[in-house]
Amino acid sequence: MDGFDEQTALKSPTGATLNLLHRRPEGKARAIVQINHGLAEHAARYQPFAQFLSKAGFAVFAHDHRGHGMTVAPDAPLGTFAKAPPGKAWEKVIADTLAVNEFAHEHYPDTPLITFGHSMGGMIALNFALSYPHRQTALAIWNSNFHLGLDGRIAQGMLALERMMRGSDTPSSLLPKITFQNWGKAIKNARTDFDWLSHDEKIVQAYIDDPLCGWDASVSLWQDLFAMGFRGRNTKAFGRLPRSMPIHLVGGGQDPATNKGRAVTWMAKRLQAEGFTDVTGRIYDGLRHETLNESAPPGALGAMQDFAAWAIAALNRADQNPLSSKGSA
Numbered sequence: 001m002d003g004f005d006e007q008t009a010l011k012s013p014t015g016a017t018l019n020l021l022h023r024r025p026e027g028k029a030r031a032i033v034q035i036n037h038g039l040a041e042h043a044a045r046y047q048p049f050a051q052f053l054s055k056a057g058f059a060v061f062a063h064d065h066r067g068h069g070m071t072v073a074p075d076a077p078l079g080t081f082a083k084a085p086p087g088k089a090w091e092k093v094i095a096d097t098l099a100v101n102e103f104a105h106e107h108y109p110d111t112p113l114i115t116f117g118h119s120m121g122g123m124i125a126l127n128f129a130l131s132y133p134h135r136q137t138a139l140a141i142w143n144s145n146f147h148l149g150l151d152g153r154i155a156q157g158m159l160a161l162e163r164m165m166r167g168s169d170t171p172s173s174l175l176p177k178i179t180f181q182n183w184g185k186a187i188k189n190a191r192t193d194f195d196w197l198s199h200d201e202k203i204v205q206a207y208i209d210d211p212l213c214g215w216d217a218s219v220s221l222w223q224d225l226f227a228m229g230f231r232g233r234n235t236k237a238f239g240r241l242p243r244s245m246p247i248h249l250v251g252g253g254q255d256p257a258t259n260k261g262r263a264v265t266w267m268a269k270r271l272q273a274e275g276f277t278d279v280t281g282r283i284y285d286g287l288r289h290e291t292l293n294e295s296a297p298p299g300a301l302g303a304m305q306d307f308a309a310w311a312i313a314a315l316n317r318a319d320q321n322p323l324s325s326k327g328s329a
Contacts, residue, residue: 003023008103012073013099014096018071028057030312042068056308098131133241146267175217254287
């Protein structure tokens with residue numbers, strides 16, 4: 001558990017026992033960063049980021065989402081959020097995220113919180129903010145694709161058919177072909193099928209060797225991802241989110257999962273068109289999907305430093321905004 005100080009089995013109102021990791025800040029906490037990990041991985045992979053943030057004065061909390069890592073729930077085997085109606089189990093994921101948010105605020109009262117998410121975690125982060133707009137001061141969405149459009153609707157139709165034919169809790173045989181497998185093929189001279197994640201061969205190999213990474217998600221989990229993706233671009237859903245909230249988007253110019261960062265740029269423009277006044281973004285031209293695990297310039301450390309600089313500036317702006325929140329319900 002290098003990089004984290006504490007490991008807690010947190011009971012969620014949903015019935016899940018969440019594997020929750022915590023890193024204390026060096027000195028007084030300037031803010032909390034609540035990390036939401038991506039699909040087919042787990043929170044412990046964010047140890048280097050947690051260690052960096054701690055040295056920069058941030059408290060860090062990261063948990064394994066339902067169907068991931070060491071979190072357990074009676075209705076969430078590995079690869080499935082929950083047994084629920086199509087596209088509805090994500091609501092339990094958001095409820096679990098709220099339980100972590102409340103736990104974090106109990107440990108650091110009156111401390112601003114930044115909700116951070118990578119890839120699937122970015123979808124969770126945005127959907128959490130849409131459901132609980134005053135539980136964070138700022139929002140960071142990294143390497144997430146909300147630019148779904150017609151292709152997304154076609155994928156939903158494929159999943160509905162697959163659910164009818166094969167059931168909801170079985171691994172999808174269709175979606176990996178148009179996502180993970182296609183993304184792997186997009187990398188020229190790839191050493192492995194997962195080189196699309198990072199240029200760092202050690203990181204990629206560790207991911208491949210990790211039994212809690214790289215598995216095929218269930219039909220129902222994919223349905224939940226698309227449900228969150230479409231909600232995360234919906235004008236009506238944005239209604240309760242403060243337009244002055246600092247929102248930071250990051251992508252990689254060599255990331256096939258976000259169409260080489262174009263989906264991230266599209267989302268930034270959409271948020272600005274919706275009236276959000278503090279949207280910043282960065283596309284790292286030479287990076288792939290896992291910005292926090294990259295060796296190509298500026299590397300993971302450079303991206304972490306950029307995040308800390310944005311976070312500190314965003315917190316300063318929020319302090320000057322009377323509508324800013326420090327985690328009130």
